[in-house]
Amino acid sequence: MAISHSGGFPRIGANRELKKAQEAYWKGELSKERLLEEGKRLRLQHWAVQKEAGLDLIPVGDFAWYDQMLNHSLMLGAVPARFGADSDCEDVDTLFRMARGRAPGGTPAAACEMTKWFDTNYHYIVPELHKGQTLKLSSTEIIRETREALDAGFKVKPTLIGPLTWLWLGKVKGEAFNRLELLDDVIEVYGQVLNELAKLGVEWVQIDEPILVLDLPTEWHQAFESTYNRLQGKDLKILLATYFGGLNGTTTTVVNLPVEGLHIDLVRDAEQLTAILDRLPSYKVLSAGVVNGRNIWKADIRSIVSKLQEASERLGNRLWVAPSCSLLHTPVDLECETDLDDELKSWFAFAVQKCQEVAIIASLLSGNQSPEVQAALATSDRAIETRSQSSRIHNKAVQKRVAGISSGDDQRNLPYEKRAVVQASRLKLPLFPTTTIGSFPQTVAIRKQRRLFRKGELSKRDYVAAMQKEILDTVARQEALGLDVLVHGEAERNDMVEYFGEQLNGFAFTSNGWVQSYGSRCVKPPIIIGDVSRPEPMTVNWSRFAQDQTSKWMKGMLTGPVTILCWSFLREDVDRSVSCLQLALALRDEVVDLEKAGIGIIQIDEPAIREGLPLRKEDWPDYLNWAVKSFRIAASGVQDETQIHTHMCYSEFNDIIEYIAAMDADVITIETSRSDMELLDAFEQFEYPNEIGPGVYDIHSPNVPESQWMKQLMKKAAEKIPPQRLWVNPDCGLKTRDWPEVEAALSNMVQVANELRDELA
Numbered sequence: 001m002a003i004s005h006s007g008g009f010p011r012i013g014a015n016r017e018l019k020k021a022q023e024a025y026w027k028g029e030l031s032k033e034r035l036l037e038e039g040k041r042l043r044l045q046h047w048a049v050q051k052e053a054g055l056d057l058i059p060v061g062d063f064a065w066y067d068q069m070l071n072h073s074l075m076l077g078a079v080p081a082r083f084g085a086d087s088d089c090e091d092v093d094t095l096f097r098m099a100r101g102r103a104p105g106g107t108p109a110a111a112c113e114m115t116k117w118f119d120t121n122y123h124y125i126v127p128e129l130h131k132g133q134t135l136k137l138s139s140t141e142i143i144r145e146t147r148e149a150l151d152a153g154f155k156v157k158p159t160l161i162g163p164l165t166w167l168w169l170g171k172v173k174g175e176a177f178n179r180l181e182l183l184d185d186v187i188e189v190y191g192q193v194l195n196e197l198a199k200l201g202v203e204w205v206q207i208d209e210p211i212l213v214l215d216l217p218t219e220w221h222q223a224f225e226s227t228y229n230r231l232q233g234k235d236l237k238i239l240l241a242t243y244f245g246g247l248n249g250t251t252t253t254v255v256n257l258p259v260e261g262l263h264i265d266l267v268r269d270a271e272q273l274t275a276i277l278d279r280l281p282s283y284k285v286l287s288a289g290v291v292n293g294r295n296i297w298k299a300d301i302r303s304i305v306s307k308l309q310e311a312s313e314r315l316g317n318r319l320w321v322a323p324s325c326s327l328l329h330t331p332v333d334l335e336c337e338t339d340l341d342d343e344l345k346s347w348f349a350f351a352v353q354k355c356q357e358v359a360i361i362a363s364l365l366s367g368n369q370s371p372e373v374q375a376a377l378a379t380s381d382r383a384i385e386t387r388s389q390s391s392r393i394h395n396k397a398v399q400k401r402v403a404g405i406s407s408g409d410d411q412r413n414l415p416y417e418k419r420a421v422v423q424a425s426r427l428k429l430p431l432f433p434t435t436t437i438g439s440f441p442q443t444v445a446i447r448k449q450r451r452l453f454r455k456g457e458l459s460k461r462d463y464v465a466a467m468q469k470e471i472l473d474t475v476a477r478q479e480a481l482g483l484d485v486l487v488h489g490e491a492e493r494n495d496m497v498e499y500f501g502e503q504l505n506g507f508a509f510t511s512n513g514w515v516q517s518y519g520s521r522c523v524k525p526p527i528i529i530g531d532v533s534r535p536e537p538m539t540v541n542w543s544r545f546a547q548d549q550t551s552k553w554m555k556g557m558l559t560g561p562v563t564i565l566c567w568s569f570l571r572e573d574v575d576r577s578v579s580c581l582q583l584a585l586a587l588r589d590e591v592v593d594l595e596k597a598g599i600g601i602i603q604i605d606e607p608a609i610r611e612g613l614p615l616r617k618e619d620w621p622d623y624l625n626w627a628v629k630s631f632r633i634a635a636s637g638v639q640d641e642t643q644i645h646t647h648m649c650y651s652e653f654n655d656i657i658e659y660i661a662a663m664d665a666d667v668i669t670i671e672t673s674r675s676d677m678e679l680l681d682a683f684e685q686f687e688y689p690n691e692i693g694p695g696v697y698d699i700h701s702p703n704v705p706e707s708q709w710m711k712q713l714m715k716k717a718a719e720k721i722p723p724q725r726l727w728v729n730p731d732c733g734l735k736t737r738d739w740p741e742v743e744a745a746l747s748n749m750v751q752v753a754n755e756l757r758d759e760l761a
């Protein structure tokens with residue numbers, strides 16, 4: 001019998017119950033007791049759902065009040081000193097203070113840093129490590145939850161993030177040191193936890209070491225053997241889990257680590273199966289991650305079973321079946337989707353359905369031919385069949401257009417130096433031109449109008465009139481401030497990806513397909529279901545209206561192809577580069593239409609270009625080449641006199657600067673204020689050739705920036721970049737801020753630009 005299991009289930013609840021409880025607790029509207037009860041209720045419900053779906057082994061340890069990495073930091077007692085030396089690691093308030101800086105109980109302190117979990121859109125709380133730190137078992141949440149599940153009668157497999165992954169993802173604070181110096185302490189704590197779990201009668205524990213799919217320094221690779229040697233023999237068995245990629249080059253070492261089982265991601269790397277089968281010691285379990293934990297498509301069960309046939313024959317009971325990774329990255333339950341049409345619904349599988357698929361695959365591998373299993377197989381076959389034929393997915397005209405992309409399509413006519421001259425004589429902007437990144441405050445009134453329009457309670461005409469009024473107001477305020485290049489403010493946009501996805505063919509949207517992004521924040525990514533095209537202009541009317549209200553230049557505002565791609569669920573039947581090129585062509589048409597409407601400056605935002613980077617460096621050039629090409633295709637349909645801007649945030653540029661330059665945007669605006677303009681070093685060293693707007697103040701803070709401080713930053717920038725190529729702008733969009741602080745900040749910013757001009761004149 002092939003065992004079916006999972007490495008984790010979404011913790012947020014089918015109706016985001018966890019989010020609601022967390023936020024109510026933070027606001028003081030829910031007691032701590034009730035919060036804890038709600039967590040317990042969700043855990044029990046999720047275990048029951050997975051058992052009912054047919055899984056043999058149910059994960060414990062995937063629940064978190066905020067983040068699973070943070071759980072481990074508390075387990076190890078890695079609480080930064082600023083939260084108080086005697087912080088109670090068992091108290092959720094300690095956890096919330098680390099994650100958010102504050103909680104209903106305890107003293108506030110600066111929150112811990114948060115960053116992306118591998119190449120997902122989930123963010124974890126970064127462990128803070130310092131030299132000489134003592135780590136000791138400080139939270140036994142995992143033991144309590146395991147007991148809770150066992151008491152409720154579930155057959156469980158506790159799941160932990162591995163000691164090496166936890167350390168690798170930690171960040172050194174203070175004096176530099178080798179993080180591996182802390183490994184002894186970490187192993188000691190894990191050893192204690194494993195002992196406790198063994199006492200509860202647990203047979204299997206899963207330990208996740210996703211860093212095994214990264215390019216690791218040799219020293220770290222070598223640390224695996226000694227670490228798992230020391231964790232061996234705890235009276236329970238360890239399933240070592242890798243995911244988000246293949247083992248690549250380290251297969252022999254990893255299959256021989258002293259553990260009883262190995263989980264591999266066969267969705268990301270199907271090829272690795274043969275090599276692993278050939279090397280797997282005869283006592284070991286192999287868990288095949290075959291159902292995609294990172295997407296929403298129904299699995300091709302027949303094909304999966306056929307690909308696992310040989311493994312099944314060779315391994316027998318030692319073959320397990322699972323999703324490729326934790327289901328944290330998928331929405332909870334397709335049954336909650338009431339607005340999707342039947343055909344779309346028949347193509348999708350969310351976490352609950354993915355558990356069912358895993359169970360069916362395990363049954364088929366075990367020779368189970370029951371009517372239920374046969375029916376599930378037939379349903380899967382039908383979904384695959386209709387998807388392969390559907391005109392909602394396959395659009396010949398789009399495919400033909402992509403195939404016809406020629407070498408000139410991603411080139412502007414003139415090189416930048418010559419375009420700059422043409423643009424300067426047309427745009428007639430002053431030295432140090434001032435602008436903003438695009439969005440202005442999304443007030444309660446704006447959100448209300450959008451909501452009423454969505455619900456059908458506001459007519460299209462009234463909605464457009466309301467939004468135009470907002471644009472008028474935004475334009476007037478910018479003129480009063482004396483900004484040089486204006487924006488329309490984006491009042492009509494709910495989100496920078498969804499707004500475009502909703503107007504493009506080839507996208508689908510869920511009404512409840514929430515996925516946790518961090519803490520209580522959930523996102524509902526659009527789904528790219530098929531070939532992408534633009535039935536009609538998306539932003540032109542708004543931009544034209546805005547331009548008509550002013551004699552200054554109005555920027556057209558678009559989200560770039562790579563960013564739309566990175567923040568959507570992807571197709572599985574084509575490479576993501578194909579969808580990206582299709583998006584590029586759709587946006588190219590929009591850019592050309594904006595130009596025709598008299599918009600002389602068009603910004604194509606690509607904040608996510610770095611997020612799309614593959615996990616292994618050897619795969620970077622391929623990705624960056626098609627990503628840059630896609631941007632250029634979107635940007636290159638216009639005349640040389642039209643100025644193309646792009647914006648990126650949260651980006652470190654050093655290792656990809658040549659590709660950033662290759663995007664050939666006339667102007668790039670970037671986030672630099674928090675790094676004190678240090679990010680500009682990459683642009684300076686590389687001799688970045690085009691114009692740059694280094695953000696002069698951090699829009700994430702409500703503080704109004706001082707002129708003198710911004711001026712210092714600009715002077716610092718002018719030491720690195722010729723002043724003729726510098727713009728003055730904030731770090732990012734202003735939609736989360738209030739008007740009074742925005743106006744005060746921008747007024748200071750405009751003053752800085754004026755002073756700089758005077759000084760240079």
Ligand SMILES: [Zn+2]
Binds near residue numbers: 437607648649731733
């Ligand atoms: Zn930004």
